[in-house]
Each structure stands twice: as structure tokens, then as C-alpha cells.
Amino acid sequence: MRKKKAFYLVFAALLTAGSVLAGCSPQKADTNTTDSGNGNTKGTSSSFSYLMHDKFINWLHEDKWYPYVEEATGTTVEFVPGGSNDDEYYASVDQKIISRTFPDSGIVSVSQATVYGAQGAFVDLAPYIDEFGPNIKSYIEANPTYKTLITNDDGQIFGLVAEAPRFADFIFYRADHFEKAGITEVPQTIEELTDAMRKLKAHYGKDDKNYYPMVGREGYIRFQSAFNAAANYDDGVSRGVYGNGKTGTDLYSEGYKKMVEWYKTLYDEGLIDPEWVAGSGTEESWESKMLTGQGSLSYDYLTRPSWFMDNGGPENDPDYNIAILPYLKDLNGNPSVQTTETQYNTLRAMVVNKDSEDKAETIIKFLDYLYSDEGQTLVSWGVEGESYKEEGGQKQYIVDFSEQESTPAGEPRWSFLNDRLTFVKPIDNDAFYSWNTDLVRNAALELFTDESLKTGVQVTYTADQSKKLADLSAKVNEAVTSGVTQFVTGKRAMSEWDAFLGEMEAAGYKDIVALQQEAYDAMYK
Known part of the structure; x- marks a missing residue:
């Protein structure tokens, strides 16, 4: 029986921001009262603001399939740029939460979702998923590991993480x-x-x-x-x-x-x-x-x-x-x-601002569309007759990968690089493999089989374990790389291999292995 549920960033220390007021005044987006194709009704807000990395916003502006998502859901998303690199971005998240200027929703680190969520800054999404997200709910129930990752001991869900494609180099x-x-x-x-x-x-x-x-x-x-x-x-x-x-x-x-x-x-x-x-x-x-x-x-x-x-x-x-x-x-x-990589990208989570709880229904309905069959087809294949055709029950792209991906930055293109995180959603692996040149597509469909690929084991850590792991890893990874390279370049004789193993133990190698075992047992036993 699983002993605990966890939702922590693997290599991030617990944030030390202190107490945060419950909720943050959001940067408001313009709203409208049009009928929504995803269950919104007149008089209900069908827009929300969304904080993302700058490049994520650029990707969505270029993706030709994205306007169809807004049309299908009757929802307009106002993108709020948060920075061009991770350090800058997550620092801006902290600032916006503390200064009460966080938008209606946004991408945060998993540790930020955990810490600030527990302090009341983010909406518990579980009841909204139960009521307004049937496709998300079905996905969660069909994927127990995902449920474990996003749900805390009290059954609360402060953030959703994205599925990653299954592939190897x-x-x-x-x-x-x-x-x-x-x-x-x-x-x-x-x-x-x-x-x-x-x-x-x-x-x-x-x-x-x-x-x-x-x-x-x-x-x-x-x-x-x-x-x-x-x-x-x-x-x-x-x-x-x-x-x-x-x-x-x-x-x-x-x-x-x-x-x-x-x-x-x-x-x-x-x-x-x-x-x-x-x-x-x-x-x-x-x-x-x-x-x-x-x-x-x-x-x-x-x-x-x-x-x-x-x-x-x-x-x-x-x-x-x-x-x-x-x-x-x-x-x-x-x-x-x-x-392969683990099935879920646990570095980032999508959250909803507690002060924007009136937008939670709209946001969950919007995301739920991306989990539906229609939404999955749109984000993975595009529009039939424009970007793909279906013959004999099989979809195939009718637009050229190299031509589309070489389109100048800022210009609309058909692109289905779904290893990019924009919105949390499932992955159609066959589509991910197929969106490429014949060379890569054929090799991927042939080589990426259940027999040749083993999905990375998803292990989560408590905040204390994450801090220890980050400290140990910084030292051990560098020591291993440096030590192995000395053997490879002949600066150290292979006869000293056992001595090298002892040095790695002293640096904390086996301590990391033990921490991994602790976390694994807590999650799966």
C-alpha cells in the first residue's frame, strides 16, 4: 500500500518565502459573454489570463492549430510573459505571488505549487475537475501514477502537470x-x-x-x-x-x-x-x-x-x-x-490563482477540451484537409515537416512538437513520432516499441529529501564525470577503479541511492 502522496520538485529546495496571503490579485484579462463551445454560457466569463515563459507564448502564437482551440472552447486566453529563462521566470513567479499580481493562472515550479498552494494562494482544482472536467477526470482515474503525483494527502490538487512523449535518443x-x-x-x-x-x-x-x-x-x-x-x-x-x-x-x-x-x-x-x-x-x-x-x-x-x-x-x-x-x-x-524520460514532466505545473476562483470553471473546461478526443486530434494532427488526412482509419500529415518548421519566427505554421510545454495535456505518441521527416518518422515507428523502450520510473520526494538530493547531486555528479574522464583520458589508471568507487561513496553516491529507495518505497510500497 502506498504510504504517502507527494507533489514536489525533484531537485528544488523548499521555498523560503514565508507566509503568503491567501490568493493574489490577478492581472485581469478582458472578458466576454459569448456562448462557449465547451460548456460556458452567456454571462459566464470565457477568458482568463495565463502566465508563461516568453518562448512558450511565441510558440502558441505561431501554432496554426491554437486559434481553433479558442474557437472550439469559446475561450480567449490572455498570455502574460514571465521571463526568458527559468531563473528569471520563477523569480518573477515569486514576486507576483508576494506582490499579489499573479494572473488568473500560470505555470509555476512544482515546489511553488506545493508550498504556495498549501498557504492558500492557489485553487484546489479537485472539485472543479469533478464537476467540469470529465475528460481530465477520466485521464486521472486511468493513470494512477498521475493521480499520485498531483494529489496531496487531503485529496487536493493545486497544480496539473503535463504528460511527456515516450522516446529515446x-x-x-x-x-x-x-x-x-x-x-x-x-x-x-x-x-x-x-x-x-x-x-x-x-x-x-x-x-x-x-x-x-x-x-x-x-x-x-x-x-x-x-x-x-x-x-x-x-x-x-x-x-x-x-x-x-x-x-x-x-x-x-x-x-x-x-x-x-x-x-x-x-x-x-x-x-x-x-x-x-x-x-x-x-x-x-x-x-x-x-x-x-x-x-x-x-x-x-x-x-x-x-x-x-x-x-x-x-x-x-x-x-x-x-x-x-x-x-x-x-x-x-x-x-x-x-x-526514456518519465511519463510526466514534474518540473512545471499549471495552477489557478485563488483570487481568480471565479475563473476556475472556465479554465478547467478549457483544459478539459485538450483531453477530449476532438482536442487531442486538433493539437496532435491539426485540421482534417488542411494539415492531415485520414485513410483506412489512419491519420497522416499532408503538410511537410521541414517546410513548416523552417518558417521564419513569428509566422504561423503547422507545428506539432508536443514535447513543448504550453498547456497541460496528454500526448499522442504516434503523432509525435510521425511529425518529422520520413527518416526520423520511419525510425521512430520501428524502434520505439514496448520491447525497446522502458519508461523512466516516476519518483517524487519530500521537500527535505529534495534539498538533500540537490546538495548531494551537485557534488556527486561533478565528481563522477570528472573521475570517469580521468580514466578515459589516461590520467588515472584503471587499476584504481575500486579506489575511485570509495571516493564516490565518500562524496555521497550511495546516500543518493538510499534517498531514491526511500522515496520509491514511500510512493509504491
């Missing part, structure tokens, strides 16, 4: 490079991938000392799944530092050490970009290397293969060709399983 490569280097078989194992990179190095590296087969951006440790070294909660036991629900770090798995040794081989043989390993490479330098032929292989976000084809492809180099590699087999010879 792609391993992609220059197919033309592989062909010219004499690689005729698609690699299926780490060993075969290493052999392919050696052939690439021999072919392209002989004339270019700055050529490295594997290039990338941000963290270079990407192949945990192939080494059975991803953090997990298998059998309900916390193994490794799980982080935000993605791959994480399981230093104590046998495969993790083997993975580090493999990366050291890549580094020693010049098969991986040393700037990437050192952390000195940039996104722009990575793009340049993949575009100009100084790299052949990357492991990154699912839309990136299309981006490289659009930006470096046949118009610049007639031979340029990007292909996507099936996920490698693991150390046991089985298909590796990719850990």
Missing part, C-alpha cells in the same frame, strides 16, 4: 562515410561499432588529423544501455544514481567499468572527439564537424538526423546521407533497452 551516422570506408554491414554490437569506427578513422583520418568518427555535444557517456550499466529500479531496488529518469549512472554494475574501458580505447585510438570528452566542445562545433565531414557518428535527440540532412545534405554535398542505427545489442547479446 537516436544513434545516427553518415551512411555515405560508411560506404566509402568499406563498411558494408550495419553494426549490431559494441565490438562491431568499434571496428566500424576504426575503418572510418583509417579512411578519413589519414588525410585529416582533426577527424574523429564519434562526435557529439554535452555529456559523452551515452551507451549505458549497451553495457547493462543504466541506473534502474528493477525489482523495486534502487540501483545507481537515477537522476531525472533518464539513463543515469550505475557505477557498481559490472558493465559500467567495461564501458569506461571501452571509452578509453576510443580515446587512445582517436575514435572519439577529445574536445567532447574534455567538455570543451560546443553545440556549434559538433554541428560543424558532422556537417563538414570531420565526424561520422553521433548519439543525440531524435530530430537531429533530420536537422543534419536539412542543413548539410544533398544541396551542399550530393553524397551527404544520414541514417539511423538500430539500438545495439547488450553485453548478453540481447536487444538493449533504452530508458
